[in-house]
Amino acid sequence: MDFHSELTVESEKPYFTSNYIPASTVQVHASNLLQLPNGDLLCAWFGGSQEGLSDICIHMSRLKKGARTWSTPQKISDDTERSEQNPVLFLNPQNQDLWILYTAQPAGNQDKAVVRRRISKDQGQIWSSAENLFDDEGLFIRQPITILKDGAWVLPAWYCRTPPGYRWIGNDDISVVKYSKDAGKTWAEKEVLNSTGCVHMNIKALHDGSYIAFFRSRWADNVYRSTSADGLAWSEPQPTSLPNPNSGICCEVLRDGRILIVFNYSSFQDGLAKREGLYDDITPDDDKRANQPKKSREAIWGVPRKTLTVGISEDQGKTWKTKVLEEGDGFCMTNNSRTKENRELSYPSIWVDGEEVNVAFTFWRQRIKFVRLGLDWIEG
Template identity: 50%
Template sequence: MQFTPVLAPRADDPARTEAFIPTPAVQNHAATLHELPDGTLLATWFGGTQEGVPDISVHLARLEPGADRWSDAQVLSDDPTRSEQNPLLWTAPDGALWLLWTAQLGGNQDTAIVRRRISRDGGRSWGPITTLLDTPGLFIRAPIVVARDGAWLLPVWRCTKPEGGAWTGDLDTSSVMVSEDAGATWVEHPVPDSLGAVHMAIVDAGEDYVAFFRSRRADFVQVARSADGRAWSAPAPLALPNNNSSVCAARLASGRIALVCNHSSRQDATGRRLSLYDDIEGGEEEAQVSEGAFWGAPRAPLTLALSEDGGRTFPHRRNLEEGDGFCMTNNSKDKLNREFSYPSVIQGRDGRLHIAFTFWRQAIKHVTLHEEWAL
């Protein structure tokens, strides 16, 4: 397949435009999108040979206002000892652009810390790399949300290693890190009964805050609510399947909530992996199949779902990509993976939705459409 960087209408669906973001890496995964005040669209993701390998680094590309082609990728991290993953972008109230990401030792997510770089010229140049959160095992996926009282809410989850074995995801729990001093200090607020609910994505739903979670058990998308962003209800299943893969959500100008996820679960699986990292050196020897986290459920289709009741129900659903979603390996050199996963969705200033996601672990795809596409 040819991965073209030029945005163009899809031949069989002209209501959407799409392009692949240029990258020098063999494997590309976990993209996030962010729009600057001037309308420039930024995409960041991690790339290298394979997730968990120390050559995995953070990449950034730009789509300038009025342009129809993504820029070449810029590498923004390069720690030869750690796999640097799950980057996200966020513009602080003072106008500074933050880049956050995780940095772990090999396939051991329980060793991850959260790093940060700051740009004051829209991502054209960056300050030094610093550590934002140094507690081992903290992971991020969704950006900071500014609460109505001005506090900063950063959703995280804790990757906990079981006694006598490698990290498997079985013991992961979610929290919200809250800063009331512009990011200088952070206080952790655990989400109660959140075992197996991760990748927390917070949305201000108007009446309250709602958060959507990936389920390690590969059953259903989980949802929790909060009045202040600090005290949360326990995650409960939503009537949307989940395959132990990332979800993303955004509140739209219309008041609807857009949720992008894989409409599949362990019920659709034809096989099961030992762990996320069972295909990197040493991973298979340490991993054991457990009754907790389920790995290997198909990562397809990729679905855009819309809610009109604050995220309680999602009656409007339409698939962005369809396929078998094979993800029994993360080895991109052999090009066996066929997942569509790890979506990021934002609404641009012109009202269009921008969605980026992993395409077969080989590329990051960018799709643009109006929300009416899914109605």
């Protein structure tokens, strides 16, 4: 596979370019995009030998405004005892400090994860030492902070929960919002009621002043949707018409009020899935994941993360028009990147800049692929 590093034009009209962000590790996954005020585009992800191992760290690359290639990745985390995952970039509007938030867990034990933060005062060149932003154990993040109309900061998160004596498999995860009314100095928490199985909550402000959120489903059935008048109290998540294979999604509200989403057009109905416990390729068979107390619904893993698709909705997520962004069989029954068996297309991140849509996503757990689309391509 030739992972070209320079932006190449795939279609002059409508505008569509792509490349692969350089990688310095065997495995890469879970990218997150942020554009700085000077026009530079940052992309952070986690990389190492394999998810869950302690050499998994946070890395970041920069596409300078007007440039055609991404910078050499910068490693910006260094815990030798924990797997550091799911980076989220945030620019503090009060002082322009750049934050990076991420999770840190021992091995595959997501129920032991904590959320950490580092801060850069020079837009990502030099970083502070790591600190726990929250001490809550089992807390995970994937999506960025949203600033509400009253100035409060809201960070969507979820708890990875498991029965005592067993290891985490995702059967009992619930979503919460962490919120701060003093620019991140102190935080409170509010649970999203009846959200079991709904994770990766992605919050966006609508033009009418209310808020909407979309979720990944542990049940590998559909993308779920919730609404809120104030960004703190949320309705019970309900399934949309969009499928979901228990994998990440990302959405954005366009200038005209339409909602854009990137997701996998697959679900448990595509097969190659299992319920008996999370596969991670790093723990022994007898790892306290099997024979757990039965739940009314159980997490489904290994559904192909295929057919990465762009959707646009004109009615706040009730109905969608879709177009395929990247096709592939999406095989993901292993997280082992050394054998190069994994072919998932997953975990999109979006940054909209006027009429251009920047998307980064995991390509086969070997590279982060970056594409820049014109809205006319999506609509065409």
